[in-house]
Amino acid sequence: MNSAAVFDFTCPVKTNSGNKALEHLPVELAGLNAVNPLIVANARAVGPKAVRTLMNAFGDSKMTLGLFEGVTEAADLGVVDHLKNICLEKKYDAFIALGGGKAADVAKVLNLAVSLKTPDARQLSPKTPVRKRLLPLVVVPTAGADGLETSGFAHLNRMIFSSEFLAPGLAVLDSRLARARKGILMAATGLAALGRAVESHVSADRNPFQKAYSFAAVRFVRENLPAAVADPGNKKAALAVLNAAAMSGCAFSNAASGRLHKLGQVFYELLGIPQGVIMGMCLSRVLEDGFREGSCDPAALLQPLAGDDAFARTPAGKRAEAALALLNRFLEELRGALGKDLPKSLSEAGVSGYRKEEILDVLGKDEDGHYLRGVVEGMAGGKRERKG
Amino acid sequence: MSIIKDVQSGKKPLKRAYVAIFLWFTGRAIQAAAKVDSEVKKEFEKLPEDFTFSLGCLPCGPWMVVGREKGVVKYLGGDSRGRPVQVRLAIKSLDAGFLILSFQESTALATARNRLITDGEIPQALAIIRILDIVEVYLLPKLIASLAVKRYPSWWSFGRKLGGRIGVYTRTLLGI
Amino acid sequence: MLLPDYYEFCCRVKIVAGHDALEKIPDLLIERGAKKPLVITDKGVAGAGLIDIVSRALGDRVQADLIADDVPPDSDLRVVNRLARLYRDNACDAIIAVGGGSVMDTAKGINIVVSENAEDLMAFSGVGALKRPLKPLVAVPTTAGTGSEVTQVAVIKDHEKHLKMAFGSYFLLPDISILDSRMTLTMPPFITAMTGMDAMSHAVEAYYCLQKNPLSDAHALSAVGMIYRHLPLVVKNPDDREGRLAMAVAACLAGIAFSNSMVGLVHNLGHATGSVCGVPHGLCMAILLPYGLEYNLHKMADVMAELLLPMAGEQVYLATPAEQRAQKVVSLIRGLNEDLHAITGGRHARCLQEIKDREGKPSVPRDVLPQIAAAALLDGASIYNPEDTDYEDNLMVLEAAWEGKPLDRSRVKKG
Ligand SMILES: [Fe+2]
Numbered sequence: 001m002n003s004a005a006v007f008d009f010t011c012p013v014k015t016n017s018g019n020k021a022l023e024h025l026p027v028e029l030a031g032l033n034a035v036n037p038l039i040v041a042n043a044r045a046v047g048p049k050a051v052r053t054l055m056n057a058f059g060d061s062k063m064t065l066g067l068f069e070g071v072t073e074a075a076d077l078g079v080v081d082h083l084k085n086i087c088l089e090k091k092y093d094a095f096i097a098l099g100g101g102k103a104a105d106v107a108k109v110l111n112l113a114v115s116l117k118t119p120d121a122r123q124l125s126p127k128t129p130v131r132k133r134l135l136p137l138v139v140v141p142t143a144g145a146d147g148l149e150t151s152g153f154a155h156l157n158r159m160i161f162s163s164e165f166l167a168p169g170l171a172v173l174d175s176r177l178a179r180a181r182k183g184i185l186m187a188a189t190g191l192a193a194l195g196r197a198v199e200s201h202v203s204a205d206r207n208p209f210q211k212a213y214s215f216a217a218v219r220f221v222r223e224n225l226p227a228a229v230a231d232p233g234n235k236k237a238a239l240a241v242l243n244a245a246a247m248s249g250c251a252f253s254n255a256a257s258g259r260l261h262k263l264g265q266v267f268y269e270l271l272g273i274p275q276g277v278i279m280g281m282c283l284s285r286v287l288e289d290g291f292r293e294g295s296c297d298p299a300a301l302l303q304p305l306a307g308d309d310a311f312a313r314t315p316a317g318k319r320a321e322a323a324l325a326l327l328n329r330f331l332e333e334l335r336g337a338l339g340k341d342l343p344k345s346l347s348e349a350g351v352s353g354y355r356k357e358e359i360l361d362v363l364g365k366d367e368d369g370h371y372l373r374g375v376v377e378g379m380a381g382g383k384r385e386r387k388g
Numbered sequence: 389m390s391i392i393k394d395v396q397s398g399k400k401p402l403k404r405a406y407v408a409i410f411l412w413f414t415g416r417a418i419q420a421a422a423k424v425d426s427e428v429k430k431e432f433e434k435l436p437e438d439f440t441f442s443l444g445c446l447p448c449g450p451w452m453v454v455g456r457e458k459g460v461v462k463y464l465g466g467d468s469r470g471r472p473v474q475v476r477l478a479i480k481s482l483d484a485g486f487l488i489l490s491f492q493e494s495t496a497l498a499t500a501r502n503r504l505i506t507d508g509e510i511p512q513a514l515a516i517i518r519i520l521d522i523v524e525v526y527l528l529p530k531l532i533a534s535l536a537v538k539r540y541p542s543w544w545s546f547g548r549k550l551g552g553r554i555g556v557y558t559r560t561l562l563g564i
Numbered sequence: 565m566l567l568p569d570y571y572e573f574c575c576r577v578k579i580v581a582g583h584d585a586l587e588k589i590p591d592l593l594i595e596r597g598a599k600k601p602l603v604i605t606d607k608g609v610a611g612a613g614l615i616d617i618v619s620r621a622l623g624d625r626v627q628a629d630l631i632a633d634d635v636p637p638d639s640d641l642r643v644v645n646r647l648a649r650l651y652r653d654n655a656c657d658a659i660i661a662v663g664g665g666s667v668m669d670t671a672k673g674i675n676i677v678v679s680e681n682a683e684d685l686m687a688f689s690g691v692g693a694l695k696r697p698l699k700p701l702v703a704v705p706t707t708a709g710t711g712s713e714v715t716q717v718a719v720i721k722d723h724e725k726h727l728k729m730a731f732g733s734y735f736l737l738p739d740i741s742i743l744d745s746r747m748t749l750t751m752p753p754f755i756t757a758m759t760g761m762d763a764m765s766h767a768v769e770a771y772y773c774l775q776k777n778p779l780s781d782a783h784a785l786s787a788v789g790m791i792y793r794h795l796p797l798v799v800k801n802p803d804d805r806e807g808r809l810a811m812a813v814a815a816c817l818a819g820i821a822f823s824n825s826m827v828g829l830v831h832n833l834g835h836a837t838g839s840v841c842g843v844p845h846g847l848c849m850a851i852l853l854p855y856g857l858e859y860n861l862h863k864m865a866d867v868m869a870e871l872l873l874p875m876a877g878e879q880v881y882l883a884t885p886a887e888q889r890a891q892k893v894v895s896l897i898r899g900l901n902e903d904l905h906a907i908t909g910g911r912h913a914r915c916l917q918e919i920k921d922r923e924g925k926p927s928v929p930r931d932v933l934p935q936i937a938a939a940a941l942l943d944g945a946s947i948y949n950p951e952d953t954d955y956e957d958n959l960m961v962l963e964a965a966w967e968g969k970p971l972d973r974s975r976v977k978k979g
Binding site for chain 1: 390391395399404446487
C-alpha cells in the first residue's frame with residue numbers, strides 16, 4: 001500500500017456465479033426495477049445454444065425479452081444509433097450483453113446512448129460527459145470472454161470509452177456457458193485474465209482492494225486453466241477461468257492501462273487476434289523488463305502462483321525470480337498442451353510483415369511506443385533472438 | 389422487420405409440477421409434524437396465534453402456505469388467500485426451487501448460497517427454518533437427510549425417529 | 565482456492581483511503597451532482613473534534629454547514645424521521661455520515677425516507693423493497709471495526725412499538741466510503757483494541773462461514789494479516805498514522821468480506837450477550853472468537869489452517885505441521901487477546917467474567933448465561949455457522965468463554 005497518496009477503488013459489478021446463475025436473472029432485474037430487458041449478442045460467436053440457454057432461463061417468468069443477435073466484429077456507432085432509436089421507442093429498461101468482446105462493447109455504449117437519450121449516437125466520443133448512473137446493464141460472459149466485460153471500458157470505432165458508470169451492475173457467470181468447444185478458446189480467455197490480473201497485481205500503485213481481485217484471478221487461472229484447456233468440457237474448471245476473467249476486469253478498471261493490455265488490445269482491434277494469445281506471447285518479456293527497470297514487483301505473484309507452501313519456503317529475496325520462472329513454466333506447459341493451436345510468435349499467428357508494420361505504426365503513437373514496438377519486434381518469430 | 393425480435397419467455401410445466409407437488413408434500417408434512425413431534429409443536433407454540441408463513445419460488449410461484457388457525461397448524465394450500473403472511477421464504481427461481489426440493493441442495497446450503505430470500509422478523513424466520521430441518525429429518529432417509537441438514541441428529545432416540553417418521557408419513561398422506 | 569457451486573458477491577462502494585482522503589469529498593459530491601450535504605454524527609465524534617477536521621476538509625466548494633451532531637448511540641425511528649425532516653426543510657441533496665454503526669444505520673434510514681419520499685419507513689423493511697438508487701451517501705467511519713461503511717444492511721429500532729426493523733438492499737450501500745487516518749487517530753487504546761478485534765472477527769468468521777467465496781476469501785485473508793500485524797502496534801502507539809490507516813483499510817476489507825460471506829456463532833452469541841448485558845460488541849467478539857473457531861474446527865480445520873500464513877508469517881507457518889495449523893490460529897488469537905489485555909492495563913477483558921461496568925461490577929454474571937444462550941436462538945447469524953447450534957451448544961460455549969478456558973471439543977455434538 002502506497003500510503004503517501006490517497007487511493008481509491010470501485011467495483012460496481014455484482015458477481016453471480018455458478019449452477020443455474022442465469023435463472024436468477026428475472027429476480028435480479030426486478031430488484032433493479034427492470035422488466036423489459038434487451039439482450040445484445042453476437043450469435044455467430046456465442047452460438048445458438050447459448051442464446052437458447054439464456055432465453056430459457058427466463059422461462060416461467062412471464063417476461064417479454066428483446067433480442068438483438070446481430071452484433072458483429074464490425075459493429076460501430078452507426079449500429080448503436082440504430083439500436084438506440086428502437087430502444088427508445090420500445091422502452092427497453094435494461095440491457096443484457098451475452099458473450100464478450102464486441103457484444104459487451106455495443107451494449108455498454110448503447111446503454112450510454114439510451115440513458116442519455118443522445119440524439120445522434122454517432123456523435124458519442126470518450127469526451128461525452130457521463131455523470132449519472134445509466135440503465136441497468138448485465139453482462140453474461142461466455143467462453144471466449146476477455147475480462148473487459150466487467151470493466152468500465154468499451155472499445156468502439158477505434159475509440160476507448162471509459163467511465164465507472166459504463167461498467168455493468170451485474171455479471172452472471174453460468175457453468176453452462178463457460179465451456180468452450182476448443183482448448184484454445186479457454187486458453188485465450190485464461191491468458192487475457194492472467195495478463196490483466198498480473199499487470200494489476202505487480203503494479204507499483206496497487207492497493208489492497210484491487211489486490212483482492214487480482215490475487216483471486218491469478219490463483220484461479222493457475223489452478224484451473226490447465227484442466228480447462230486439457231478438457232474443454234470440464235465445467236468446474238471452465239467456470240473458474242470465467243471467474244478469473246471477470247475478476248481481472250474489476251482489478252484492471254482500477255489500474256493504469258498496462259503494457260500487456262495495450263499490446264493485446266492493438267492486435268485484437270486491428271487483426272482480430274484474441275487478446276490472450278498476444279498477452280501469453282509477451283507476458284514473460286514484459287514482466288522481466290519491468291522487474292529490471294524496477295517498475296513492477298513480480299515477487300507479489302509468487303503466493304497466488306505457487307500456493308502457500310511453496311511461497312513460504314522461498315526466501316523473500318528470491319521470490320521475484322521464482323515467480324518469473326514459475327510463470328514461464330506455466331506458459332510452456334500450456335503451449336505444450338495446445339501445440340500448434342497456441343501460436344508462439346507473430347509469424348506462427350499468421351501476422352504478415354505488412355500487418356506488423358501497421359501495428360508498429362499505431363503503437364508508435366503511444367507514449368510508451370518505443371518500448372512496445374521493441375516487444376512486437378521481439379515477438380516476430382523466425383530466427384530473431386530475443387534481446388533484453 | 390426490426391432487427392430486434394421480441395420474445396415471450398417460455399414455460400416450464402414439468403419443473404413447476406414437481407416443485408408444486410413437493411411443496412404440497414412439505415406443507416402437509418409440517419402440519420403432521422406439528423402434531424407428532426414435540427419440538428415442532430413447541431416451536432409453533434412460541435409463534436403468534438394466527439401466524440402464517442409461505443415458502444415458494446420467485447417470480448411466479450408455486451407457493452405453499454402454512455398457518456395456525458386457533459392455534460392448530462394447518463397447510464393452507466398454494467395461495468395465502470389474502471391472509472397476511474408474517475414470514476416469507478422466497479427461492480430466487482423455479483430452477484433453484486427444483487434444486488432444493490429434489491434435495492440436490494439443502495435448505496442450509498441454499499441459504500448459504502444466497503438462493504433464498506427471507507422476509508419477516510428474523511426470530512420467526514429462524515423458527516421456520518428449524519421446523520423445516522426437523523421435518524426433513526423425518527421425511528427423508530438418513531442418507532439424503534444428512535445432506536439436507538447441517539447436522540443429522542444422531543443423538544435422537546431410535547424411538548423418536550421411527551415413531552415420529554411413521555406418524556409424520558401417515559398423517560402427511562392422509563392429511564390429518 | 566475453492567469455487568462454490570453458486571455464490572454472489574457485491575461491493576459497489578467507492579473506497580477512498582489515505583491520510584487526507586477527506587479532502588476528496590467535495591469533488592466526489594460535485595461529480596454526483598450534489599452541493600448541499602447534510603452532515604450527521606454523534607456527540608462523541610463531534611466532541612472529539614472530528615467534525616472540525618471534516619468541515620475544514622470540505623472547504624467552501626460545497627455547502628456543508630448543516631450538521632446534526634445528536635444521533636444517540638441507540639438510534640431509532642424518531643431520530644430518523646426528525647433528521648429526514650431537517651434534510652427536506654433545508655433542501656439537502658446528499659448525506660455525509662461521520663461515526664460508527666449507529667450513525668451509519670441512521671443515515672441509511674434517512675436516505676430511504678428522503679429518496680423514496682416515504683412517510684412510513686416500515687414499508688421499506690425486509691429484503692428487496694428498494695428498487696432504485698438513493699441519494700448520494702458518504703460514509704466516514706470513525707472506528708476501525710464495524711465495517712458498516714460497506715454493508716448493505718441497516719437495523720433501525722422503533723422504541724415506541726418495541727420493534728427492531730432490518731433493511732437489506734444493495735442500494736443501502738454507501739456510494740462512497742472515506743478511510744482517513746485522522747478519524748481514528750484519537751481513539752483511546754482499549755476502544756481501538758476491541759473495535760480492531762471486531763474487525764478481526766469479521767475477517768475470520770467470513771473466512772470459515774458457509775457463504776464464503778473466492779472474493780470474500782481474498783478480502784478476508786488480506787484483512788486478517790493486516791489486523792494481526794497492526795492492531796497491537798496501534799494500541800501501544802496510538803499516534804501511529806500508518807498503523808491507523810492500515811487498520812481502517814483492514815477493517816473495511818473485513819467488512820466487505822463478511823457482508824458477502826456472513827458471520828456465524830461468534831456474532832450470534834456476541835449479539836445476544838450485547839443485548840442481554842449491554843456490553844460492547846467488540847469486546848464480546850474478542851472473547852468469543854477463539855471459541856467460534858474451536859466449535860467449528862472439526863468441520864473447517866483445513867480452511868482455518870489457511871489463516872496461519874497471513875497471521876504469523878512464513879517461519880511459524882512452516883514450523884507448524886499442517887494438521888496443527890488450525891489449532892495454532894486459535895492460540896494466536898488467544899495470544900493477541902492476552903497482549904491487548906497487557907497493553908491496555910487490563911481493560912481489554914479476556915473472558916466474559918472479566919468484563920466490568922463503570923462501577924467495576926461484573927457486567928456478565930454467570931447466572932445470565934442461560935438467558936444469553938436462549939436469546940442467541942433468535943439471531944440470524946446462526947444460519948451461516950458451519951455447524952448447527954442449539955440452546956445447549958450455545959450454553960456450553962458461553963460457559964467456557966465465561967471462565968476463559970479453551971472449549972472441550974469432545975463435547976461438541978457432531979452429526
Ligand atoms: Fe461485528
